[in-house]
Amino acid sequence: MVISSYPRQRNLLVSISTLLVATSLRPAFGLISINSRHHHRRRFGTSLNTMTQQQTLNIHWFRQTDLRLHDNPALCRTVQLANGDNKSTSSKRIPVGGAAPAPSSTKASSYSGILPVYIFDSRLFGSDTQFQSGQELKHNTAVKCSARRAKFLLESIKDLRYNLEKRGGGLLVAYGEPEKVLSSIASEVCKKDNDDGTVVNVVCQEEVCSEELAVDKAVRASLAKVMKHGNKFNFETVWGSTMYDPNNLPFDQGVYGIPDTFTPFRNKVEKNCEIGLPLDVPTNKELVLPKDIQDYIVNSNQCSLTYMPTLSDLGYNEEDVAEVTTPDSRSALPDNYRGGETYALARVQDYIWTKDLLKIYFDTRNGMIGSDYSTKFSPWLALGNVSPRFIARECAKYEESRVQNKSTYWVVFELLWRDYFKFFAKKHGDNIFYVSGTIGEKASKRKWGMDPKQIQAWKDGMTGYPLVDANMRELKATGFMSNRGRQNVASFLAIDMNMDWRYGAWHFEELLLDHDVHSNWGNWVSAAGMTGGRLNRFNIVKQSKDYDFGGDYVRLWCPELKNVPDKFVHSPWQMSESQQEECGVKVGPGRDYPAPIVDPSATPRVMINQNGGGRGGGGRGSGKGRGSGRGNNRDNTNPNRSKGQRQDMKSLKTGSYRFDSKYV
DSSP states (O other): OEEOOOHHHHHHTTOOOOOOOOOOOOSOOOOOOOOOOBOOEEEEESOOOOOTTSEEEEEEEEOTTOOOSTTOHHHHHHHHHHTTOOOOTTTOOOBSSSOSSOGGGOOTTTOOOOEEEEEEETTTOSTTEEOOOOGGGTTOOOBSSOHHHHHHHHHHHHHHHHHHHTTTOOOEEEEEOHHHHHHHHHHHHHTSOOTTOEEEEEEEEOOOSHHHHHHHHHHHHHHHHHOOTTOEEEEEEEOOSSSSOGGGOSSTTGGGGOOSSHHHHHHHHHHHOOBOOOOOOOOTGGGOOOTTGGGTOOOBTTEESSOOOOTTTTTOOHHHHHHHHSOOTTOSSOTTOOOSHHHHHHHHIIIIIISOOGGGHHHHTTOOSSSSSSOOOHHHHHTTSSOHHHHHHHHHHHHHHTOOSHHHHHHHHHHHHHHHHHHHHHHHGGGGGSTTTTTOTTTOOOOOBOOHHHHHHHHHTOSSOHHHHHHHHHHHHHSOOOHHHHHHHHHIIIIISOBOHHHHHHHHHHHOTTOOHHHHHHHHHHHTTTTSSOOOOOOHHHHHHHHSTTSHHHHHHOGGGTTSOTTTTTOGGGSOHHHHHHHTOOBSTTSSBOOOSSOTTSOOHHHHTTTTOOOSOSTTOOSOSOSOTTTTOOOOSOTTSOTTOOSOOOOOOOOOOOBOGGGO
8 A cells, every 4th residue: 555645645644615617807997906817936955057058858747737728827938938038037037918929039949849748646646545544543544536536637648738739839748756767857958068067947836735746846946956166057937726826915014914814805806906818828939848858858758758657557556446437427517528728718608608517507507417417617616627717708708799687797706715624724734634723733623533444435425314325325436526515425424424524525535536735725624614703504405405406416316216206305314114115215224225324313412502503604605504404395486596405505795896997
């Protein structure tokens, strides 16, 4: 068994959602604007010598979060360096809005080309590559990345290589540890005789969590070791994964001054900040490989411009590979979906423009069956196949040319949640991975359960609560779950079952195709009540009736309940033995469907300290968790609402956003 040695897991053991994305914008909102034109960029290593005699290798290191050519600030910075722009980041930065370096700046006589690289980190993949375990969490069986997630990533890398090659470039793909692969390439180029020395530029997207930062540190150290005889290196990280630039946040101390709740963050950002326009794809000339590239690469069966691993090569066993080969027909993801920028852009085009669904997103977003109740942009956003600024701009164009309403705004609102969780992760660091969250051990009085049988029952969808079970089975079979489902299953594990919430976060990290470390762990620590404020509990049975009216979703994923009457489909334990016999299902331990894993009539212990209450809405939820509902009646006044949704949701008021007018 391979154990990850990353600090994130190591720190997690010191003490004991998610994002579906989608919507809108108006040409002019009359908002106060601040300058958001500049990217945040960090630079390490020695200063660059601008002498033309120097040999230079410009490496663009694609990470698992920026696998695209459009609106890629780090890629544009690599192109700048290849163009000879070696000015320090303190004096010159790439504009957030506007275009990538103009074609005219690329001079055939001096342009040195770029070497795009992607490295499958051997510490992250395989059927046996688990999170680091310890005595406190010895029952954690989650692996770092499921075969389904790895398959989606492989598709993205293949698509990235294709898009580079058709523009005259290429993509070096390797399997191993990034620090060793990159330093090996640098070592080869430094071996070439050059009186003026060699400069190796490595540029990548900036990340904020401990695993990624540990790799950054290792890369810098490895590059430094191979820099001898006057050779130099430059390692730069460039911010490029959010709509809003962290340097321009309107809070004292910037990111470190953001509120710990979303609404005040949203209000101030929407009032004061602007979204920069997406950057253009670099020109074909700017994406060319260095002329003598083969001299830099020690080709092997795990590192070359043609190498592409299989799932088996990444360490997945035959059973795991077979399981992800054939898609489940019940999946809510689009038909024939694939990873990669090509499909990501096609999905945006299809959802917003071809099917014209943006205008009803707010009404449909709480559905659970089918591919079009929500945008389904999140898997591609997670890998950086599509830029959030590109999506926001498409929403703005839609508003200008078709219609502007609450639905068109709400996609951009969801993207703002995504921004918030990344900023939140940067502010709080490893605290989002601790069981006590951002409130700390002293403030947290919770005593968490760690029963492996109960945790496994939750993972397998065998809790006896149909809505929870249906969602967990969907996740296992498809790698996806609706936002409504994520909120409910998280609340159930952390509050009703009182299990250590990190088991849930790890399980989601393993399986979700759209796993985003910031949104996943941010939502989970919030759902567990470990960020302060009121603990929000979802009433599972009421949520079932509100969002799966008629039980179609439950019956889809829990076929043993297919003949259960609507009255009991969300609470089958209420049926008598004769009623169970009549609909062909026995409920109870060891029978067709399990009895409830926790007493449906009991108030969770943690809620007693909050006067027995608790409203729905942990993380980015906005639906009430308690209340009497409307019996079996369904409000049919909104024809756009999902079939299973009983009534329209209350929500925050429509907000606003705008792009940087200096670059429009």
